[in-house]
Amino acid sequence: MAQAPKIFASLADPTRLRIVALLRAMELSVGEIAQVLGQSQPRVSRHVKILIDAGLAERRKEGSWVFVSLGERARMEPLFQLLDRWTELDGDNAWVAADAARLAAVRADRAAAAERYFASHAEQWDALRSLHVAESEVEAAIARALGEAPLGKLIDIGTGTGRMIELFGTQAEHALGIDRSPEMLRLARVKLAQAGLEAAELRQGDMYALPLPSASADTVIIHQVLHYAQTPAAAVAEAARLLTPGGRLLIADFAPHEREELRARDAHARLGFADEAVLSYLEAAGLEGEVVEHLGGGELTVTIWLGTQPAERIREVA
CATH class of the missing domain: 1.10.10.10 (Winged helix-like DNA-binding domain superfamily/Winged helix DNA-binding domain)
Known part of the structure; x- marks a missing residue:
């Protein structure tokens, strides 16, 4: 009182x-x-x-x-x-x-600003999408990897336009998207509002220092973000920090490739990841890692990896 x-x-x-x-x-x-x-x-x-x-x-x-x-x-x-x-x-x-x-x-002003941004970047994004399998196939593979298990508290790191929350937010107890770019967060607000997901939360944050307490997420997604990381192992470790016992970290990104122009044109810090590299990141972060699926069908192959936080290990540390 x-x-x-x-x-x-x-x-x-x-x-x-x-x-x-x-x-x-x-x-x-x-x-x-x-x-x-x-x-x-x-x-x-x-x-x-x-x-x-x-x-x-x-x-x-x-x-x-x-x-x-x-x-x-x-x-x-x-x-x-x-x-x-x-x-x-x-x-x-x-x-x-x-x-x-x-x-x-x-709301209309936000939508108009989003449309202008999309229009100005459409050529760049279309060029990248043309190099790999259709996004719909990648999204379907992510859905298969997550399966029917409850998503609980969902966090999407590097949420961009909020697409992962748009797809899976309704299956989560609570959905939060984090992105370093204020412009992308404003786009995400428009997209999520149009999808009826205004209750989803969006925050600005750095993937190396997420503004969240440990053990605050049941499901974490890093979708097409890790190739921007200068130190991907640190980004994976920070994402793993958020997981509750039994929580899952899903990573979707490119397999190794040699498209050097993506460094200059799209600011990619890494030209894809070998399975061994991502599995080592997951292991170093204390997760049990697995390769879920390779999606070919273009010049670039998209891979999905999954890391799980072992409940026993959390109890031992506690």
């Missing part, structure tokens, strides 16, 4: 109540909140700080943008039950429909 007075005080201002309602619909940048409310960013920032101090919102910097999301679920759910009940008794406030319309405009 100690926090209750601060919570109700923070909601006494109609603007802050509107912000909470907006964040219930989707995570927003401070600039986007200002756009919907028709207020200045400094004023919105002050309101957001009060909500954060009350535990009703969380602030996260992503490049030059600052994103705001709701506070922890356990605190927010009873609050929304109360607000929903009051709405049933008293009806919607006049600002609800207007804010919803302006929020739709924010």
Whole structure:
């Protein structure tokens, strides 16, 4: 009860109540909140700080943008039950429909920006895709590798446009995508919103120092990311750190190749990986590794590897 007075005080201002309602619909940048409310960013920032101090919102910097999301679920759910009940008794406030319309405009702006980005990079991405088997076949192979077992808490490292979460997020208890690029995260937000997965979480982070505690994931995916790593063994070890007992790390990447132009054109640090190399990374990270599948059919072969965190070893370390 100690926090209750601060919570109700923070909601006494109609603007802050509107912000909470907006964040219930989707995570927003401070600039986007200002756009919907028709207020200045400094004023919105002050309101957001009060909500954060009350535990009703969380602030996260992503490049030059600052994103705001709701506070922890356990605190927010009873609050929304109360607000929903009051709405049933008293009806919607006049600002609800207007804010919803302006929020739709924010979604449209995001989608337009995403389309411009995709259009400007389409030729580059198409050139790479033409070198290997169809993405649909790779995605089907990943689904086979993950099988029917529950995904639990899913983390996609180097999420890019959020495709892995789009495919598997509905099978997970909770889905989180991490990427170093703020631009890619903004694209992912658009794609996941269009797929009805706005509840999925996205964070900026480095694959060598993930902003998450150990043993916080049941399933981790590194899809077409490892070839960008200067020290792939360190990236695999950091991903393995996240796994709970029995958790799984799935890696999909290229087998060894000699397409040197990918270094300069696409910033590939590694020209694919031999099975022995990836299995050694997994073993060094304390995982039991296996080669799941090789997918030929183009100049580049895509391989899927799987590492499992042994429950016995975790207990011994503990």
